[in-house]
Amino acid sequence: MIDSVSNIWQKVLQGDDQQWSRLVRTLAPLVFTVARRAGLNERDAEDCAQQTWLALYKGRHDVKDPASLPAWLIRVVSRKAARMVRQRARQTEFGQEAESTSPTLLPDEELIRLERLGQLELAFGQLDERCRRVLRAIFFSPPELTYNDLAQELGMSPNSLGPTRTRCINKLRKILRNLGYL
């Protein structure tokens, strides 16, 4: 059964640690990506992400609307990453070793794009494996691939791909509505 983010978040607020873990596993790529795009190396980006998750957990009762979670995370990790990049830049000035690159803040358009990606990831994370595979193939594979190619790649008969696609799209649409994406 597909569990909505609202349900997951409600369970987190009630102290269900396993739902917290589920949420982290779904949104971890988004948080990490923002930290990396801000110019942090992998290790610093992981530390920055860890601080962000910690901040979310400590302030979890202040996040009322689960649909705003990706936006909240992006805002916080972006600020923390910018601070970390500045610190690394200062360390470089004083001759210490630093691997970080340009200390620029991410532009708003990039943050919005990442937020949409995060919601998409969240939605895909709530689909069953079969639907995830089918929809990724439908939406993101090269346009020149035929239905037969896609069906073969997915290990399905071409006749069953259409109905499966319809069923999965309906599920995805419902999830995206829940998230406020549509």
Next chain:
Amino acid sequence: MTAKQNSHPDRDQMLKAIDSGRMPFRSHLERCEHCRLLYELLSCFRGQSPASLEYPSHRAVDRAAVIPVLVGPKAPLRTEVGRLVFDSWQHVPAAQLRAASRGLERRLRFSCRDITFEVVAERRPDGWEFSARVYRGDSPSCRFVLRAGRLRLLCDEHECFFWSGRHLPQKLVLLSSERQIAFAVSRRNPGGYQ
């Protein structure tokens, strides 16, 4: 994806329509809910892909997943008890070697069902330094918080727990959201080390 015999626009035609801003099949979309849905979603996803996201290491994700165990009051879980399977201090070396090592290091290995837990204690002038690691599949250390006395520890980037203290701990506990495993550190000391 090729166009079908009927008038349903295929994915390629929809993508072209989205890019150009012109929609020759508008009336079809008004009639066909399926195509309308597909068009709506393709419009949302155009130019985006989950593949644009970067993925952190398993270790980093595991560390974030155990945050409630690290900072929150833990709901009571049944405690599993690990057993000691190796203690370097219980293997008494020859007297001369014993004198040379003076118990500067103690190695412990515990086991509990699928978990193997190793601890190395090294003596320092002002106490002990400890390192510990859990073995089992992918980044298992990072799926736990280690409780050593009042300390609650997360694994580091090498998937090890590091801490220091004045004495050897009498009990170590591995905590996750599902499990709590206690390991008692034996006080037996056949080597007579101090």
